[in-house]
Each structure stands twice: as structure tokens, then as C-alpha cells.
Amino acid sequence: MRLLYFAWLKEKTGVAxxxxxVPGHVSTVAELMTWLKTRGPEFAHAFERSEVIRAxxxxxxxxxxxxxxxxxxxAFFPPVTGG
Amino acid sequence: MIRVQTEDFDIGAETTALKEGRTxxxxxxxxxGTVRDTDGTVSEMTLEHYPGMTEKELExxxxxxHARWPLQASLIVHRVGTxxxxxxxxxxxxxxxxxxxxxxxxxxxxxxxxxxxxxxxxESGPEGSHWVEAKARDESAAARWxxxxxxxx
Numbered sequence: 001m002r003l004l005y006f007a008w009l010k011e012k013t014g015v016a017x018x019x020x021x022v023p024g025h026v027s028t029v030a031e032l033m034t035w036l037k038t039r040g041p042e043f044a045h046a047f048e049r050s051e052v053i054r055a056x057x058x059x060x061x062x063x064x065x066x067x068x069x070x071x072x073x074x075a076f077f078p079p080v081t082g083g
Numbered sequence: 084m085i086r087v088q089t090e091d092f093d094i095g096a097e098t099t100a101l102k103e104g105r106t107x108x109x110x111x112x113x114x115x116g117t118v119r120d121t122d123g124t125v126s127e128m129t130l131e132h133y134p135g136m137t138e139k140e141l142e143x144x145x146x147x148x149h150a151r152w153p154l155q156a157s158l159i160v161h162r163v164g165t166x167x168x169x170x171x172x173x174x175x176x177x178x179x180x181x182x183x184x185x186x187x188x189x190x191x192x193x194x195x196x197x198x199x200x201x202x203x204x205x206e207s208g209p210e211g212s213h214w215v216e217a218k219a220r221d222e223s224a225a226a227r228w229x230x231x232x233x234x235x236x
Contacts, residue, residue: 004133006201006203007214008214059133059135059136059139061199075201077133077201077203078203078214078217079198079216079217080197080198080201080202080217081197081202081203081216081217082130082161082172082196082197082201082203083116083161083196083200083202
């Protein structure tokens, strides 16, 4: 599964994109964030305020309870600020 | 039509191109968003985005505008990269037979874009740089168009 990080999530994790094998017990966006926090201090810090972090599955906005099975690309980012 | 680009845009030229050869348009509304520095704290603004999803979201927003209002034509142009105060950021043009549809559709597109198109602004100034925080009033402006739904839906 390809994971992408944008804006301050990219800065805090130090990662823009990675291909990673997600454990089988991780089934939703929220669970994925919880699991990512366990990957080290940078990830724990980046996902500390997980309630404000938004996600997209295959380039479509996804809620925390969205299932990740079958996803090719999951992105994490802060609330958007364009326009 | 939607475009994401680093270069500037010419509002007059874009509007002229949109109307070219058409006689069924009676109202053209354009909105331009520019880099603001009201108190000398912003010397640069850098816009990051999510290539691929950005274009998909802008196209989805444009399609929704066309589904909701009788629009003859529309254009969304959003810049990315590093900009300076006064520079153009975003252009929305909506064209319709009558003004109400064009005005309302332009506001809808901007409200939707502000809360769902994956762009992030980072401001730099004499005191360092920071990511711009999303505003609650943008969420409530966007939610107004979808009564009964929450902003993230």
C-alpha cells in the first residue's frame, strides 16, 4: 500500500511517500493512524492530533471509519487551506 | 475547465476565451483570490498540493456546479508554488444566461474549493514560517450548500 503525507504531516514524519505492508488487523483509516503512531517518535508526534488529520483513499476524501481494504494509495494531510 | 499551474493568469484573457464565439451567455462572474499581507508579516506564500487528487476534486466541484445551476461555461485556475503578497492565487469564472446562476455558482465553487481541494498554504515572513490554519468559517460556508450533511461528506 502506498502512503502519502502532505504539509506538516510530511515535515513531522520526514516522509513524503512510502510503500508499506500494513498489518492485517488494521482495517480502517482511524486504525491505520493508530498503527502509524507506533512506528517511531516522528510518527507518534505527527499523528498526535489525529482528530484534525484528514485522509483520502485513492484520491477521494475518506472518513476515519472508512475501510482501507483494496486501497492502492492512502494520503494523510491537515485540513486544506487553498483558495 | 480546470487548471493547476505555477504561472500567473490573465483574468481578461481567460474571460474572453471562455466567451469566445458564444452568444448564449448573458452573465459572467469572476472571482480572483490573491495573496494577502495586511500587517507586514507575510513576505512569501508557498502552495503545496496533492497532484492527481487536486485535479479530481476541482473537476468534481465544477461538475457539481454545472449540475446545480444552468451554466454555459466555467473555469477554475489555481496556482501552486511560491507566491508574493498581491500575487494571484485562484481564479473562478462562471458564465450563464442570467446573473443569479453565475453569482451563486461562483460562490459555491469557492466555498467547496476552500474546504475540499487538497492545497496547503505556508506563509513566510520576518518572524519565520508556518502552515496556515484552516478556518471554521470556511467549513460553515461550504456546509451551507449541503443542508443536513456535515462538511466532510
